[in-house]
Amino acid sequence: MDNIFINIAGWIRDFIAGFGLSEGLVYLAMVLVKFVAVLVFVLLNVVFLVYMERRVAGFFQERLGPNRVGPQGIFQLVMDILKLLSKEDIVPAGADKLVYKTAAYVIFVPTMLVYMVIPFGKGMNVIDLNMGLFYILAVSSLTTLIIFMAGWGSRNKYSLIGGMRAVAQMVSYEIPFVFSFLGVIMLTGSLKLSTIVEAQQDVWFIVLQPIAFIIFLIAGNAEINRGPFDLPEGEQELVAGYHTEYTAGRFAMFYMAEYANLLAMAAIGTTVFLGGWHGPWLPGWLWFFIKMYILVFGQMWVRWTFPRIRIDHMMHFNWKVLLPISLANILVTGIGIKAYEMLRTMGWW
Amino acid sequence: MLQQYSGLGIYLIAAIIFPFIIVFVALILGPKRPNPEKLTTYECGLDTQGPTWVQFKINYFLYALVFVVFDVETVFLYPWAVKFQALGLFAFIEMIIFIAILVIGLWYAWKEGALEWM
Numbered sequence: 001m002d003n004i005f006i007n008i009a010g011w012i013r014d015f016i017a018g019f020g021l022s023e024g025l026v027y028l029a030m031v032l033v034k035f036v037a038v039l040v041f042v043l044l045n046v047v048f049l050v051y052m053e054r055r056v057a058g059f060f061q062e063r064l065g066p067n068r069v070g071p072q073g074i075f076q077l078v079m080d081i082l083k084l085l086s087k088e089d090i091v092p093a094g095a096d097k098l099v100y101k102t103a104a105y106v107i108f109v110p111t112m113l114v115y116m117v118i119p120f121g122k123g124m125n126v127i128d129l130n131m132g133l134f135y136i137l138a139v140s141s142l143t144t145l146i147i148f149m150a151g152w153g154s155r156n157k158y159s160l161i162g163g164m165r166a167v168a169q170m171v172s173y174e175i176p177f178v179f180s181f182l183g184v185i186m187l188t189g190s191l192k193l194s195t196i197v198e199a200q201q202d203v204w205f206i207v208l209q210p211i212a213f214i215i216f217l218i219a220g221n222a223e224i225n226r227g228p229f230d231l232p233e234g235e236q237e238l239v240a241g242y243h244t245e246y247t248a249g250r251f252a253m254f255y256m257a258e259y260a261n262l263l264a265m266a267a268i269g270t271t272v273f274l275g276g277w278h279g280p281w282l283p284g285w286l287w288f289f290i291k292m293y294i295l296v297f298g299q300m301w302v303r304w305t306f307p308r309i310r311i312d313h314m315m316h317f318n319w320k321v322l323l324p325i326s327l328a329n330i331l332v333t334g335i336g337i338k339a340y341e342m343l344r345t346m347g348w349w
Numbered sequence: 350m351l352q353q354y355s356g357l358g359i360y361l362i363a364a365i366i367f368p369f370i371i372v373f374v375a376l377i378l379g380p381k382r383p384n385p386e387k388l389t390t391y392e393c394g395l396d397t398q399g400p401t402w403v404q405f406k407i408n409y410f411l412y413a414l415v416f417v418v419f420d421v422e423t424v425f426l427y428p429w430a431v432k433f434q435a436l437g438l439f440a441f442i443e444m445i446i447f448i449a450i451l452v453i454g455l456w457y458a459w460k461e462g463a464l465e466w467m
Contacts, residue, residue, distance in 0.1 A: 024352060031356040035363045085375045093388040094397075105368045112364040116357070127356045134427055155401045156390045168409050171416045178423045185430040244391060249375025253368050312466035315412065319464045323419075323455065327448060330426075334441055337434065 002283040006123055009034070034126040038115050046259040051077045053259075053300055060304040084255070087248040092154065095245065099153030103146050104250035110142040111260040118267045119194050121277045121285035132193040133185065136268060137178055140223070143261070144170040147225075147232070150254070151242035162241025165311065166232035170223055172318045177219035179326035180212040183333040184272055197276030204275035211329050213273045215322060220269065221299060222314070224261040228306040229314060266295035411463045415455075422451055 009030070016029045051066065051074065058065025066073035091097060117132040119125040129135050144167055151163015185191060187208060188199040199205075206213045222229040233241040243254040270276060270291040277284030279291075309317075390397045429436070429444055458464055 024355075027352055028356060028359050031359050032363060035360050039367065085371075086378045087375070088379045088381065088383075089372075089376050090383070090387060092390050093385070094390050094401075104372065106365070108368050109361070109364045112367070113361065116360050126360060127353050129353060129357070137423075152402075154390075157392060157397070157401050160401055164405060164409055168412050172412055175416065175419045175423070178420075179426075182426055182430045185427065186433040189431055189434050191427070191431060239391070239393065248379050249372035252371060252375065315464070315466050319412075319415070319455075320459070324452075327452065330430075331445065331448070334433065334444070338438065338441060341434075 002122070002285075004283070005121065005285060031126060035112075038126060039112070041120075042112070042115060042260050042263065043256070045263050046256050047077045047081065049259045049263065049296065050080060050255070052296075056297070056300045057304045060301070081252075084252040085249065087251075089248040089250065090245075092156070092245050094155040096153040096155060099149050100245070101153075101250075103150035103153055104246060104253050107143070107146045107150070107257045108253050108260065110139050110146070111257050111264055113139040114264045115260075115267070117193055118264075118271060119197055119276060120267075120288055121283070123194075124277075124285060125194065128192060128194050131191045133181055133191045133196070133272070137174075137181075140261075140264070141170075141174055143223075143257075144174075147242050150246070151232075154242070154245040156245050158238045158240075159242050159244050162232045162234070162238045162244070166225060166242060168311075169225070169229060169231060169314060172315060173219045173222035173229075173322075176215050176318065176322040176326045177223055179323075179330060180216040180219060181272060182330050183209045183212045186330075186333055186337060193271050193276075197271055197278070200275040200278055204273065204278070206273045206275075209273065209329075209333070211325065212333075213269075215326050215329070216269060216273065217298075219318075219322060220265045221302065222318075224258070224265055226258075226262060226299060227303040228309045230303075230308055231311055231314065234308060262296060262299060263292070266292045266299070269295050408466055411458075415458050415463060418454060419451065422447075 012033055013026065013030055016033075017026050021029070054076075055065040055073070066076040069075040069079055091100060114136050116126045117129050117135060119128070147166045147170070148163045151159045151161075151166065154160070184196065184205050187205065188196050190196060190199075196205075221227045225232050232238075233243075238244070243251060246254055267288075270288055274291045274295070276291075277288045279287035282290075390401075425447070426444075429440065433440070
C-alpha cells in the first residue's frame with residue numbers, strides 16, 4: 001500500500017521507456033505525467049474544499065450550508081463548476097486589457113509551481129529540488145504581483161484598494177513567514193524537502209519549533225488572504241476586492257487559485273512542521289493527506305470564528321509583534337543548537 | 350542537476366498552458382451578448398466618479414521599503430541557516446551582529462513612525 005503510487009509511476013515510466021526514447025526525454029515525459037497527476041489531485045481537492053468550506057461555514061454559523069443537490073449536497077460542487085464555466089466572459093470597457101487578462105492566466109501558475117516540490121509521500125514528488133524550501137518561498141511570493149496586476153488592471157476603485165491592501169499585507173507577512181522556516185533549516189541543514197521530512201523521523205519539528213509553527217500559521221493565513229486577514233477581499237466593504245470585475249473562466253481561475261493556495265499552505269505546513277509522511281500503521285501518503293486536511297480544517301475554523309481585523313492593527317501586529325518574535329526565535333534556536341552541541345562534546349548529554 | 354531544471358521548465362510551460370484551456374472552455378460554453386451597460390465598471394451600481402488610477406497613500410510605499418531591507422536579509426540568512434551546524438561559533442556570532450544591525454534598522458523605522466498606519 002505504501003508504494004502504490006510509486007509503483008504506478010514506475011509502470012508508466014517503463015511504458016514510456018518502451019518507445020525507445022532517450023533517458024532525458026523519458027524524464028521530461030515523466031515530469032509531464034506527474035504534472036497531470038498533481039493537477040488532477042489539486043483540482044479535485046479544490047472542488048471539494050469549496051464544498052467543505054461552505055458546509056463547515058454553515059455548521060459554524062448554525063445553519064446548514066449547501067444540502068440540496070445530492071446526498072449532503074455533495075453534487076453542489078458539480079453545479080458550481082458548470083455555473084462558473086457557463087457564464088458570460090466580461091472584460092470591462094475601462095480595463096487595462098492586457099494586464100487584466102494576463103493576471104487571470106498566470107494567477108494559478110505560482111500555486112502549481114509550489115506543488116512541484118511537495119513530497120506527498122516517500123519519494124512522491126515531481127522534482128526533488130535541493131533548494132526546495134527556498135524555491136517555494138521564491139515562487140509563492142509571485143502571487144503578490146499577480147494580485148496587484150488584477151487590482152490595477154480592472155480599473156475599479158474597489159479592485160485597486162483591494163490590490164493595494166493585498167500588496168501591503170502579503171509583502172509584510174512574507175517576512176515572518178520566511179523567518180519561521182529558518183529554525184527548521186538550522187536544525188536539518190538542508191533545504192531539500194525530502195531531507196526535512198526524513199529529519200522528522202523521531203521528533204516532528206512542531207515539538208522543537210512550536211513558536212515557529214504558530215508564526216507560520218498566522219503569517220501563512222495572511223499570505224493566502226484568508227481568515228481574519230481577508231482585507232484585500234472584504235466582501236462588505238470592497239465587494240470582492242481585486243477580483244470584483246472578473247467573471248466566468250477568469251473568475252474561476254482566481255477562485256481555484258485561492259483554494260489551491262490554501263491547500264498548498266497546509267501541505268507546506270505538513271511537510272515542514274508536522275512530519276510529512278511519517279506516522280504509524282497507515283501508508284505514508286494517507287498520513288500526509290490526513291495531516292494536510294487537519295491544517296485545512298484549522299484554517300477554516302479560524303476564518304469563520306474571528307472577525308476581520310482592521311488594517312492598522314494588522315500592520316502593527318506584523319511589524320511590532322510577529323517580526324521581533326520570529327527574529328528572537330532564530331536567535332534562541334541558534335543558542336539552543338550551540339548549547340546542545342557543547343553539552344554533547346563535554347559528555348553531559 | 351540540469352535535468353531537474355529542464356524538468357522545471359517543462360512543468361512551468363504545462364502550468365502556463367492549463368489556465369488557457371479553462372478560460373477557452375469557459376469562452377466557448379458561455380454566452381456572448383455584450384452591451385455598453387454591461388461593460389461599465391462595477392461600483393455598486395453607481396456611475397464611476399473621477400479617475401481610478403490616482404496618487405495613493407504613502408504608507409504602502411514605506412512598508413515596501415522596509416520589506417525590501419528584510420527580504421534582502423533573508424537571502425543572506427538562508428545559506429547561513431543551511432550551513433549553521435558546520436560553520437561553528439564564529440559564523441553564529443557574525444550572524445548575531447548582522448541581525449543586530451537589522452534590528453537597529455527596524456527600531457529606527459519604528460521610532461521615525463514608518464510603521465504607523467496614519
